[in-house]
Amino acid sequence: MDDEAMPGRLRDAGVTRRELEVFWLVGDRLGNREIADRLRLSERTVESHVSALLRKLAAGSRRSLVETAGRLRERSSALPQPLSSFVGRESELDDLAGLVTTRRMVTLTGPAGIGKTRVALHMAHAMKEPPPAVLVDLAVVPPGHPVDRTFADALGVEGDGRAIGPLIRAAIRARPCRLIVDNCEHVTPATAALLADLLAAAGGLHVLATSHGPLGVAGEVVFEVPPLPLSEDDDPGVVLNSPAVRLFVDRATAAAPGFTVAPADVARIAMICRRLDGLPLAIELAATRIRAFSPGELLDRLDDRFALLTGGARPGRHRTLEEALRWSYDLLDEDERLLLDRCSVFPHEFGYDTAVQVLAGPPLTAADLARLFPRLLDRSLISVRRRAGATRYRLLDSIRQFALGRLAERGESEEAHDRHARHHLEHAVTLVPGLRGRDQPAALRWFGEHWTDLRTAMRRALDTGDTASAWGFLAGIGTGWEILGARGELFDWLDALVDRPRPGGAIGVHAAITCCILYCYQDTGRAREFATWADAQAADAEERALADLMLGWVAIYGDDRDAAARILGSAAAGFDGLGDVWHRALALSLLGLATQDIGTAVERQSAAADLFGRLGDHVKRANCLNHMASAVIEAGVRLPEARTWLDEAAELALRTGNDHERFHAELNGTRLAQLRADHRAAATGFAELLPEFLRIGDLRCATRCHYGLGQAAAAAGDHERAREHLVTGNRIAVATDDQHLIGIGRGLLAATEHALGRPPDPSPPRR
Structure with missing residues (x-):
């Protein structure tokens, strides 16, 4: 080993390379026999080297050598002491402890602000057994620059130029240690190359690194640091004990010693932590604002989080949330930045195929997305979730808000949001045939996964006055809303649209049909107005049959059963002539509702249920079974059969994820309990x-x-x-x-x- 690779005091004392190796092992409190086995020397040779060290370093005892080694290590590798308590991460630390003791190279990954450095340093402090930990903080290295000098400084290696690499290797071989290599993301190639070299040169070396993504070193184990969890339980005690809320309360109490959590504030603090995606940096910065704002006021201001979450006494590189995200963003190539910015139009999770449809556009092609998506995943700017073989992506909300700002700066915001809205509103309509048939599970799954996108798209259409797209979506689904079920926002959308000019032609008739279906849940009189209008505007056999269907429906709720039966019979005949089995089954189900005789009513509902079942429409089959049960419960007859029908309806509703039919089954089951x-x-x-x-x-x-x-x-x-x-x-x-x-x-x-x-x-x- 070159003399320059050892601490100055040892070099000046004339310590040889072999004596240095013995010195560090003495410092680790190993006995002579253990040192001899480790270095493959005789025990007598080790005794000779120890005697030489005692003489050269003027040490009075072996204990003095241990203390000297400890001081030299502390000087070169002193780990920073935490200034605040460490909250949560119990399960992660247990898993990580197992990895760092069995694997030589572990990299902690995650987005900026997730707490990678804090976890790494906490783990280093917790490791009491040798080898000792040495911190190499690469934050000070400019992006793309060499990292050798920073490693050398951390290890106490003197020297410069081309010789520095061999000196670092020699120091690692002579002095077994555990390297904590922090903030690698901006110097990944250089860091990976050096670590690969050091791991190959020194079998006793262990590395715990932190980076936005994997370093790509052979044998590397990647440990993704997750956000701090937040309990889904409504119990205040459980919520207060969740790691995210514990961190907020701990930091808020430190910032404002008089702060106490009022019962009404528990849910607000939980929502703050949820809106901040459990990101420790964001939670800590928000908690310091408790000096100026109540939890409720903080929650109201999170839409402007980058102005709110600034400053504070938090040590480290990132004193603001925007600063932390800017650091990650600036490390991206321009095409990666553009893709990240465009991804911000998705309000929640999204799939790759949808991303290609919405995000690909000059200068990014579909092939570019296939190349760039893995890069953003490796940099922890996109999160991934896999379920039942399907991969879903999302941006943490803070990353999304940051990227939305950059998208606006590019001048692409309006076009990108319009493209997102058009895609989802138009694609939803193409799935209606699948909803009514054997593709129902896939179609229902798509609506379930994309409902947040549809809600965002409708808000966009209404805010920009694009009533054509809004009506196109609502009218395009049409009677398919009977499968998707009532949703509160549907009525809000109708309220925003019905007073605006109604589209003409076929789309206008189908829009009126949709209005009639939905208003049947809330206002029979208004539903009748739309049914009557659709009947007057119907221009072909399909439109006339649909109008009859609606007129018969509202007649049922008007308690004019005879008229309802006559009109619905006409609708059923119309659909039969068109070969439209699904709508014929719907007309038959409504005829069951219009029928006074219980036996005939159940028979018609049962026939409709069988038709829907043969088509693969489990939702409408469940609906018919619920109607059958409701009819006999109201009449107080055939109650054992009602229970059987309700059990099947509930099972079908759960299988399809249809809350509305599940609620119907539970309602009828409750009515049955009351009857008993x-x-x-x-x-x-x-x-x-x-x-x-x-x-x-x-x-x-x-x-x-x-x-x-x-x-x-x-x-x-x-x-x-x-x-x-x-x-x-x-x-x-x-x-x-x-x-x-x-x-x-x-x-x-x-x-x-x-x-x-x-x-x-x-x-x-x-x-």
Whole structure:
């Protein structure tokens, strides 16, 4: 070993290469026999080297040699001491401890601000057994520059020029250690080359590195540092014990010693941590703002997080969230930056094929995306999740917000968002045939995965006045909404559109059909207006059959069953002539609803269920089974069969992920329990379902929940409470103009008024 590779004091004392190797092992508290075995020397030779070291270093004892070695190591490799507590990461540290003791090269990866350095240093401090840890911090090295000098400084190696590499290798061979190599992302090629050389030269070397992505060294094990988890539990105690919230509270308390978490603040703090994706840097910076803002005020300001999360007393390179992300962004090539910026148009997860459709465009081709996506993944700027063989990507929200800003600076924001909106609104319509047939599972899965995209796209269309795209989407799905089910935002979109000019021609008729279907959940009178308009505008056999279908539907809710049966019979014949089996099955199901005789009603629903089943439409089969059960429960007959039908409906709803039909099955099951006088279970069931139906906008079923709660309260003798629910339910029934439900509600309310000793209200309900 060259003399320049050893600390100056040892070199000046005339310590030889072999004596240096013995010196470091003495410093590790190894006995002479252990040293002899390690260096393949005789024990007598080791004794001779130890005697020489005692003489040359004027050490009075072997203990003095140990202390000298410790001081020299501390001077060259002193690990920074943490200034704040280490929160969370218990499971990660356990996994990492197993890796660093069995693998020679482990790299911690993750985006800026995820806490890689903190985890690496905590692990280094926790390792009590030799070899000792030496920190090599590459943050000070300019991007793309050599890293040898920084390694040499950390190891206490003197020398320069071309000789520095061999000197570092000699020092590593002579002094076994564990290198903590931090911040490698901007000097990856040079760092990887040097580490590969050192690992090959020194069998006792272990490396724990941190970088945005893998270094590509042979034998490297990559350990991805995840965001801090946040419990999905609603219990405040559980939420407060989750690592992300614990970090926020710890740093907030340090920044504002008088801060305490009020019960109402637990959910707000949890939402702050969730909005910040569990990113420790962002959480710490947000927590310091507790001096100026309450948790609720902080949450309200997160849309402008880069202005909010600045400064603070946090040590290290990144004192702002934007600074941390800018560091990562500046290390990208220009085409990588452009792709990352364009990815920001996705509000949530997305697949690669969708990305190609939305993001490819000059100067990026589809082939470019195939080349660039792995690079962004390797730099931890895109997260990946695999489920059932499918890969989904997403940007952490802070990265997405940063990239959105860069996209706007490029002047591409409007075009990129329009492209995203058009793709999703148009592609959704192409899946309607699949929704109605044997491709239903894949189509339903697409809508489930892309609903956030569709919500964003509709908001874009409405905000920019693109009513053609908005109507094209809603009308294009049309009767397919019967499969997808009611969703609260559908009614918001309709409210924003119906007062604007309605499209003409076929799209206008289908838009009216959609309005009728959806308003049937909320307002029979308004649904009737659209059905009548569609009937007047129908220009071909398909449009006339659809208009008849809608007119018959609203007649059912108007309690004009005879007219409904006549019109629906015409619709069924029309669809039969068109060879449209799915719509014929829908007409048959509605005919079942219009039929007074229970046996015939169930028979028609059963026939419709069989047709839907043969087509592969499990959602509408579940819907028919729910209607069959509802009919016999209301009549109080064939209850064992009702239970069988409901079990199958629930299973089909779960299989397809259709919440609406699952809620219907649970509602009918609760009605069945009430019919069997299990009023406590019924009260619980109706209470749990009521907010769900209100959330998705199904006011008819919300009415049934209120009626059920009223009956349960009456059975318990609480007639005042019963009256409250019945009045509320009847008010909703009147608002929806559902004459059948109005009649049921008036009968229940009259019985309750009688129980309270009050005369019945003779006035008819009003809208």
